[in-house]
Amino acid sequence: MKISLIERKLKDGSINLAIEYYKGSEITSEGKRKHIREYENLKLYLYGEPKNANEKKENKETLLLAKKLLAIREAEYYQGKFDLKNTTKGKRRFLDYFHEKTEEKSGSLKNYGNWTATMVHLKRCIPSNTVFDDIDEKFVKRIRTYFDKEARTKSDLPLSLNSKYSYFNKFKACLRSAFDEGYLAINYASKAKSFEQAESQREYLTHEELQSLVNTECKYEVLKRAFIFSCLSSLRWSDINKMVWAEVREEYQDNELVFKIHFEQQKTGGIEYLYISKQARDLLGERKGNLDRVFIGLKYSAVYNNEIVRWCNRAGISKHITFHSARHTNAVLLLENGVDIYTLSKRMGHSEIRTTAIYAKIIDQKNKEASNLIPELSF
Known part of the structure; x- marks a missing residue:
């Protein structure tokens, strides 16, 4: 894919800056070549014919900002293409991120309850200063071992199989989201084995x-x-x-x-x-x-x-x-x-x-x- 900065002249004489994502071409059913492009409007504008030094200066600053945004988009593309991790995001604390994802589930009471319960357990087994740079396969295995062997209920009983299944899956969902958003270079969720889900007893009346x-x-x-x-x-x-x-x-x-x-x-x-x-x-x-x-x-x-x-x-x-x-x-x-x-x-x-x-x-x-x-x- 080719990413470039383009200029579009508007009716009022100003120039709109946008980023073009060129994704190649294809042959249509009519035998014609069709180029595939997508555009991102930066909502930045240049004077078409700057009249004074101030307008020229403003054009220069706006164009410089647009080029910086272009560089960011190119970096994001290559980050995804080569599984490169955003180094700044790697310094974010994992528990803060998990709390953010938990709050996103607040619209569903049952799901939100499962996320908050998972959060309680993760605070017990993950140091508060743990950042995404600290996460590797050993870290994920240690969290699984915690849910399997160490975690206890409020009544000081081991977790049920379904609780292990639910809580660890919330942890994995957070890892997947972190990978998708560039906090992790590796999708550790795909490497972690989930717990089996037990069939719950369904009591009913004849x-x-x-x-x-x-x-x-x-x-x-x-x-x-x-x-x-x-x-x-x-x-x-x-x-x-x-x-x-x-x-x-x-x-x-x-x-x-x-x-x-x-x-x-x-x-x-x-x-x-x-x-x-x-x-x-x-x-x-x-x-x-x-x-x-x-x-x-x-x-x-x-x-x-x-x-x-x-x-x-x-x-x-x-x-x-x-x-x-x-x-x-x-x-x-x-x-x-x-x-x-x-x-x-x-x-x-x-x-x-x-x-x-x-x-x-x-x-x-x-x-x-x-x-x-x-x-x-x-x-």
Whole structure:
């Protein structure tokens, strides 16, 4: 690629300075040669016909600045081409950079929480004066060993496999970003082996257990409606808790009244729409103002979490059920009743089909268990 400074004469007689990136040429389908160029407007201007010494001096200074910017762009290009590290950036402290990347994740509460938790651990194992020039493969291996052997939870227990997986991946993500931005000449993240991710236990309710909950009194009526609605719709707690009536839609399609929820996923930020059944819609109650919350009084608290456990106990359910178990319940019930995994993945809002496939394993296990339910015959 050729990088050069060019001048463009404007209608008012002034000259605009820009950097041209010439990326070669190609032959079009018509057999003509097409030159590939990109431009960066420096927003610097020269007098086309300087009238006095001051204008000539200003032109000289502006042109000198433009040439310095050109030199910077050329240096950045060769830095990337030959894996050269920016020596000034190499003096930046790693933990300061990681903190900056952490703050960039503040828009997503769950992701931000994982980054801040990782930051806590990195402060324990990385000296505060560590700069990017200090980072090499031994450094990365030492951080992995810390997460694997030394890191402890607040309860002074070793990290779970999933915590190791999550925290070390945040560390690797920071290394990748540092490489992309010129702080590192080598992408050490590509050389570091991640931890295996353990399959988490997904507790769910059978249809019979869900019916038992419907028939059992719950101390908080709004909690009961919200939990059962999640079982019927798959919506997360965060999306149910913030739901307003403007997100609840009713419309006719092919002369049939259908119900949908249009919402922005709290976890991913993606805009989604979700069809729900009439029974699920009835749980929402009477429509109110567009900006009114649907589940008024619903809140996250230890009192509500404990009531879910007591409610299950009163219904004769001994499983460890949390509000998120309602989402797992929806997935299992849909698979049991013939929904294909791709449709389920879309309804659940999963970005990867492998996340949804875990529910298929649950169904497969149930089929395996069912094969042994018939008592043995005597021959």
